[in-house]
Amino acid sequence: xxxxxxxxxxxxxxxxxxxxxxxxxxxxxxxxxxxxxxxxxxxxxxxxxxxxxxxxxxxxxxxxxxxxxxxxxxxxxxxxxxxxxxxxxxxxxxxxxxxxxxxxxxxxxxxxxxxxx
Amino acid sequence: xxxxxxxxxxxxxxxxxxxxxxxxxxxxxxxxxxxxxxxxxxxxxxxxxxxxxxxxxxxxxxxxxxxxxxxxxxxxxxxxxxxxxxxxxxxxxxxxxxxxxxxxxxxxxxxxxxxxxxxx
Numbered sequence: 001x002x003x004x005x006x007x008x009x010x011x012x013x014x015x016x017x018x019x020x021x022x023x024x025x026x027x028x029x030x031x032x033x034x035x036x037x038x039x040x041x042x043x044x045x046x047x048x049x050x051x052x053x054x055x056x057x058x059x060x061x062x063x064x065x066x067x068x069x070x071x072x073x074x075x076x077x078x079x080x081x082x083x084x085x086x087x088x089x090x091x092x093x094x095x096x097x098x099x100x101x102x103x104x105x106x107x108x109x110x111x112x113x114x115x116x117x
Numbered sequence: 118x119x120x121x122x123x124x125x126x127x128x129x130x131x132x133x134x135x136x137x138x139x140x141x142x143x144x145x146x147x148x149x150x151x152x153x154x155x156x157x158x159x160x161x162x163x164x165x166x167x168x169x170x171x172x173x174x175x176x177x178x179x180x181x182x183x184x185x186x187x188x189x190x191x192x193x194x195x196x197x198x199x200x201x202x203x204x205x206x207x208x209x210x211x212x213x214x215x216x217x218x219x220x221x222x223x224x225x226x227x228x229x230x231x232x233x234x235x236x237x
Contacts, residue, residue, distance in 0.1 A: 058224065094225075106225055108161060108162035
C-alpha cells in the first residue's frame with residue numbers, strides 16, 4: 001500500500017545533540033513538507049520541498065536542516081541550535097499544486113514525538 | 118501572508134447532533150484552496166474536505182460539509198449527526214495558488230485547531 005512512513009515513532013535526545021527524523025513516501029509525490037506541532041499551536045511549517053535537490057524554508061526553519069536527494073525521502077535534522085526541540089513532528093507529501101491545481105490535499109505520516117532529556 | 122484563525126479552542130456536542138467548527142482566513146489572492154483535517158489522539162492527520170475559492174457550491178463529503186462564505190472569508194466545517202468517533206482535533210488549512218512570478222507557493226498553512234468532544 002502507498003503511504004508515508006515516519007520513523008521512529010518516539011525519539012529521545014540529549015541536549016546538545018543533533019538528531020535526524022526519517023520520512024519516506026512511495027506515493028510518487030514531488031512535494032514534501034515538515035511540520036512541528038506543539039500543544040495549542042497547531043501545525044507550523046518548518047521546511048518544504050517541491051522537487052528533488054530543492055527545498056525552501058517555512059515559518060520556523062531556524063535550528064533545523066533538511067535534504068532532498070531522492071524523491072522518496074525528506075529527512076529532517078534537528079540541530080543543537082534548536083532551543084526547544086521537544087514537539088510532535090509531522091511529515092507530509094502531495095502532488096504539487098502547479099501540476100494539479102490547488103485542490104490536491106497533503107497526505108501525512110504517523111508522526112515522530114521528539115523529547116529532549 | 119497567509120493566516121488561518123480558528124477561534125474555538127474546544128467544542129462540545131451531544132451524540133447525533135450537528136456541530137459547526139469555525140474557520141476564518143486571510144489572503145489577498147483570488148485563487149486559493151481550503152482544507153479541513155481531523156487529528157485523533159493517535160496523532161495521524163486525516164483529510165476530510167476541500168473547498169476551492171472559485172467553487173460556487175459548498176463542498177460536501179458524507180456527514181461533513183463546508184459552509185463557505187467568500188465575502189466574509191470564512192470556511193466553517195459542519196459535522197452532522199455527530200458520533201463518538203468524531204472526538205478529535207480539527208484543523209483548517211489554506212493553500213494559495215502558485216504563480217509564475219513567485220515560482221509556486223506550495224505552502225499549506227494551518228490554524229491552531231479546535232478540540233471537539235462528542236458526549237454520549
